[in-house]
Amino acid sequence: MAFANLLEHVGGMGRFQVASVLLLALPVLMMASHNLLQNSPPATNDHRGPKTDPCRDGWTYDRSVFTSTIITEWDLVCSSRGLKQLAQSLYMAGVLVGGIVFGGLSDRFGRRSLLIWCYLQMGTMGTCSSFSPTFTVYCLFRFLTGMAFSGVVLNSVSLSLEWMPTRTRALVGTFMGYCYTTGQFLLAGIAYAIPDWRWLQLTVSLPFFCFFLYSWWLTESARWLVMVGKSHQELKELQKVARINGKKEEGDKLDLEALKSYMQKEMASSRSRHTVVDLVRTPVVRRISCCLCFLWFSTSFAYYGLAMDLQNFDFNIYVIQLIFGAVDIPAKLVSILTITFVGRRFTQSVALILAGVAILANILVPRDMRMLRTALAVFGKGCLAASFNCVFLYTGELYPTVIRQTGMGLANTMSRLGSIMAPLVKMAGEVFPVLPFIIYGAAPVVSGLVATFLPETRDTALPETVEEVEGRERGQRTAQERHKSSTD
Incomplete structure (x- = not known):
């Protein structure tokens, strides 16, 4: 403090x-x-060609x-x-x-x-x-x-x-x-x-x-x-x-x-020097780092998987891009309310699970039901926007000042691995069309469950040292044990 x-x-x-x-x-x-x-x-x-095969006969x-x-x-x-x-x-x-x-x-x-x-x-x-x-x-x-x-x-x-x-x-x-x-x-x-x-x-x-x-x-x-x-x-x-x-x-x-x-x-x-090793050196920070890797990868992976599929919803591309942007407004409003009054961990977990369920549900919807398909995709994208909104704040609060940027760098690395994999996984759709969306949907569901293992940071000061992060976990555990003993 x-x-x-x-x-x-x-x-x-x-x-x-x-x-x-x-x-x-x-x-x-x-x-x-x-x-x-x-x-x-x-x-x-x-692009189109004058005959049935534009790639063979030329295109305009x-x-x-x-x-x-x-x-x-x-x-x-x-x-x-x-x-x-x-x-x-x-x-x-x-x-x-x-x-x-x-x-x-x-x-x-x-x-x-x-x-x-x-x-x-x-x-x-x-x-x-x-x-x-x-x-x-x-x-x-x-x-x-x-x-x-x-x-x-x-x-x-x-x-x-x-x-x-x-x-x-x-x-x-x-x-x-x-x-x-x-x-x-x-x-x-x-x-x-x-x-x-x-x-x-x-x-x-x-x-x-x-x-x-x-x-x-x-x-x-x-x-x-x-x-x-x-x-x-x-x-x-x-x-x-x-x-x-x-x-x-x-x-x-x-x-x-x-x-x-x-x-x-x-x-x-x-007086102590800190390196990337400090992200995994101690048990609590190591657990935080592992969980955040899952969260950042899945959020980015699913987010860009949806964002790069805008052209396949059979709507005007400008309109669909505006809709995909507009859904962030209510999504982030809801997320700030739950972040502030319920907690970071709850918001993070629920946002990811709902996003994954929406993506998986879209697999079962026929392509001619474009309104329903678009609505599910927009809902999923809104949940991922809420997840991004939460995870940026959550990551900064979980890591102590001495390694905060190093931790943010690790989180960013996993996020970018997700965004790199998203277009490559999409290419697998040429072999099995629904496979990319099965993967896009399963990843955030799993990560939503992983988020439950993170400590809550609502109404707590930013930690300054690794020892402070470890001490908070021990303090919370001791308090829970005392409470349990008093109720027995």
Whole structure:
């Protein structure tokens, strides 16, 4: 509770926190544009030939809606049609590598520094993608864009959570999730207005140069600063926060001695070096890591499995994309209520199980019942959106500050493995059409059951050290044993 008390001393949820969340949320609006860019309408075209076999006799493209796409640019049809899925998998591979690289680096060099770099990389590589001369070069730049995507997501989440009081973490996490949802609407609108894929790619990339410029104002996480032994810098940042929050006098009263009195345990822990091994070294953190791997993989796997199937629902692609984005609004509203008043574990488990059941149920619905099929898919997608909303917050609360970004990097890695596998599993549908959906549905059901083994974090302060996480588990077990003894 030490840092939580210190944060209240300099203003709690004040003007500084509001400004930081808004600045971190603006780039999230554009994240969906990159993540779902290849599934957006300008990435797809129908092709047809003058005879019964267009792949043998030649083809023409339907350019009535989309003037130019990556398919028309490099003829990704017939024997080359799998290259479109390959390009998406390579992008997701970049997101995976970015999670591994930037997760560890941000625990070592700081959240703010890595975030600034990733904004620049996102803008530069996205812009380069729009000028790609060949499909191979396009895939390379998309891979590097995916790496930057991970860095932005990981550090935005941690930087916002680590400056938030306990009571507002769930609200802030959900607000960031709604920004991503709004970004899906934004992508549909931009794609409708700009049917040429190169101009679309450029349009969604240029804003990141603006984000890079203003990101220098962002403040480094004080939690991270104390854990790496930079107490002098932490004191300056806290005094800056106090000044912005209208608590200048309280900030001026702070000195290194007062800081040490607040955070003795955390400063002692800062003398220890932490690595990825700490994610599995102790029993409670090891169980948390294993369970979160299941959760992140399945949520992402099923989410992208549904998202990449939009073109098979026999609806206008713009309309279905808007519907798939709109369902996030009620889904995340319900999730924030259950997260706040019931708990993280319940929300996570129920959201995944319901998503899996909806996907599996769709297998039994005839293809001509398109309204029912679409409704089940939309419901499943909404449940997965609720799962994402919860798991981002849950992961940040389960891991201690000393390895939070490393843990988020592991979670992101498993998420990207899921998103890489999703298009590859979809290709198995050419052999057995329902097989991908059996797999897409079974994975979240199993993970929903796994989520019940995680500890609850509702109304608890963010842990700072590995020892604190282990101690909480022992304390809860002891309390349960005492309660049981008193009732016997």
